[in-house]
């Protein structure tokens with residue numbers, strides 16, 4: 001990883017306040033960070049520390065109140081709603097705790113959906129190669145309810161990757177899985193970074209899950225208070241406890 005390469009996601013002075021007046025809540029305060037291409041970052045912090053807000057601002061789902069966010073060199077504040085929505089469809093991939101696959105579609109149709117919605121039919125072989133690499137090639141003709149949680153999440157990861165995005169955001173991707181399936185999904189995300197060169201930014205509550213990332217950002221009260229490099233669960237717990 002080269003230190004001076006252009007970051008995939010750049011946050012500068014990002015602040016977010018929900019509401020106005022006495023009921024206003026400051027969720028993020030003056031946050032700066034560069035997410036390097038091909039890196040795997042976990043975001044941790046106690047409940048209410050701003051993790052989801054950070055993810056949503058970085059992914060263009062919510063506009064920050066102050067500061068700037070750029071993804072793949074594009075300053076999101078300069079984009080209109082339609083451009084932002086197009087960017088989220090193709091240049092940003094999402095993986096959710098609850099998988100969020102459409103129940104009426106097969107796994108393959110779910111995976112192809114972002115491209116079809118954008119009017120870009122999937123390149124021949126692209127989906128086959130992806131589902132093969134993600135280990136669900138034999139299951140893609142099934143609907144989500146006919147798949148295990150781990151298989152559904154693999155399909156969701158394929159859907160996030162199908163358009164070749166700049167970055168994949170994952171919000172508690174193992175939160176609905178048992179420990180074994182969760183471990184497998186983390187191995188898949190590591191593969192996505194190490195073998196496919198993708199960038200993954202993941203929110204989690206679990207130090208064991210976060211320890212699979214290259215680094216962990218610790219948030220407290222909307223501030224980025226520490227970065228744990230080459231994390232172990234122990235180092236993360238120590239960092240979190242130091243901030244209580």
Ligand SMILES: Nc1ncnc2c1ncn2[C@@H]1O[C@H](COP(=O)(O)OP(=O)(O)OP(=O)(O)O)[C@@H](O)[C@H]1O
Nearest residue numbers: 018025026027045046047048049050051052053054
């Ligand atoms: N839409 C909203 N309107 C008002 N306040 C909000 C909104 N979304 C979040 N907040 C507040 O902003 C702060 C940060 O919330 P956020 O969801 O980003 O934290 P989090 O670290 O992801 O929490 P958790 O771990 O519980 O999911 C909290 O005080 C929360 O109550």
